[in-house]
Amino acid sequence: MGLVTRAPQGVELRGLEKRYGEVAAVRALDLEIRPGELMVLVGPSGCGKSTLLRLIAGLVEPTAGEVWIGGRRVDDVEPGARDVSMVFQSYALYPHMTVAGNLGFGLRVRGTPRDEIERRVADAAAALGLAELLSRRPGELSGGQRQRVALGRAMVRDPGVFLFDEPLSNLDAELRLRTRDEIAALHRRLGTTMVFVTHDQVEALSLGQRVAVMDRGRLQQVGTPDEVYRRPTNLFVAGFVGSPPINRILLSRDEGGRLAGGPFALCAPADLDRATLGVRPEDLAVVPAGGLDSSTAGDSTEASDFRAAVLRIEALGSEQRVHLDGPGDGAWVARASPALRVSAGDPVDVSVRWERSHLFGPDGRRDETAARPVDRPGPR
Numbered sequence: 001m002g003l004v005t006r007a008p009q010g011v012e013l014r015g016l017e018k019r020y021g022e023v024a025a026v027r028a029l030d031l032e033i034r035p036g037e038l039m040v041l042v043g044p045s046g047c048g049k050s051t052l053l054r055l056i057a058g059l060v061e062p063t064a065g066e067v068w069i070g071g072r073r074v075d076d077v078e079p080g081a082r083d084v085s086m087v088f089q090s091y092a093l094y095p096h097m098t099v100a101g102n103l104g105f106g107l108r109v110r111g112t113p114r115d116e117i118e119r120r121v122a123d124a125a126a127a128l129g130l131a132e133l134l135s136r137r138p139g140e141l142s143g144g145q146r147q148r149v150a151l152g153r154a155m156v157r158d159p160g161v162f163l164f165d166e167p168l169s170n171l172d173a174e175l176r177l178r179t180r181d182e183i184a185a186l187h188r189r190l191g192t193t194m195v196f197v198t199h200d201q202v203e204a205l206s207l208g209q210r211v212a213v214m215d216r217g218r219l220q221q222v223g224t225p226d227e228v229y230r231r232p233t234n235l236f237v238a239g240f241v242g243s244p245p246i247n248r249i250l251l252s253r254d255e256g257g258r259l260a261g262g263p264f265a266l267c268a269p270a271d272l273d274r275a276t277l278g279v280r281p282e283d284l285a286v287v288p289a290g291g292l293d294s295s296t297a298g299d300s301t302e303a304s305d306f307r308a309a310v311l312r313i314e315a316l317g318s319e320q321r322v323h324l325d326g327p328g329d330g331a332w333v334a335r336a337s338p339a340l341r342v343s344a345g346d347p348v349d350v351s352v353r354w355e356r357s358h359l360f361g362p363d364g365r366r367d368e369t370a371a372r373p374v375d376r377p378g379p380r
């Protein structure tokens, strides 16, 4: 018999709300996690993601709303009977028990027959590369091995849903990457529903099939990593996802009816008097000042969008980050190829890939109209 015998369960949250006195940790939250999906909840510290995970687990009682797991409403169901297993940041292993003892503990307290415990522990240990370590105690394991035991302990319970609460944050950078890959591989192999909480947007995008971005208790956007990155629903998501963060400048309608700010004069959608232009660092093309004109001689329609001074270069090997004394508040960052030859103090010409830039309205919501300078032809 394989490790997972059960069908994965979906999770549905309806109008979910959790208040602690004046603090609304989770507000009016609707979210559907599909059976077998790896969903990552991500947002800055204090945004409510751990509370949300605990609401699913039943460790926290909602102030309002409903939690459904596997098509069953579980608001009144004890955590232990919800068909979920949680993996905590702090492993919470029993130091006096062996790895085998830790793995089987949850099953023993449930009165699972001994031979079944042994079989499940052996299966989980094999799946996680712990078979050689079964007789060791947690104190004799590395951080990564302890993390795997914590994972294995959740696995042996064969849950319909795995819940992960920042399980990688105690690991060093290299182990973090490796364990992340292991969890992704485990998900592919088991096909179990997994809900994973992290404050790290890179971790979220690299691990999640979909990510749910939260801010101040509210769900901001749910989508594939690509959707969230390329079509952020608002300024918060645009700024939170992506590193270095998206460049932005405030624009307001001028007497000519254009959205103007710094060097930009953009076509203004009818309903926008103020907006924020957002441009990702990789959507800025940088060349030494004057370079565009000479390299495109004969094609004089090509022009840069603004000239700026290089403040600083971060040479990262595979790319350079070019910090610019740019428009707006002055700190723009461009991603450039290592082949670009510029240094601090040099003037550069910068072009915006307008088709990939974003306009956000005064309420922060992304406008469907792509930003476009008034002196450029429209799409098509």
Ligand code: ADP
Binding pocket: 020, 023, 024, 025, 043, 044, 045, 046, 047, 048, 049, 050, 051, 052
């Ligand atoms: P995150 O996991 O995103 O860091 P949390 O879900 O832990 O955020 O917390 C969300 C908000 O709820 C925070 O403002 C936090 O201070 C508050 N909060 C969480 N748990 C409690 C609690 N037990 N009592 C009071 N306030 C809490």
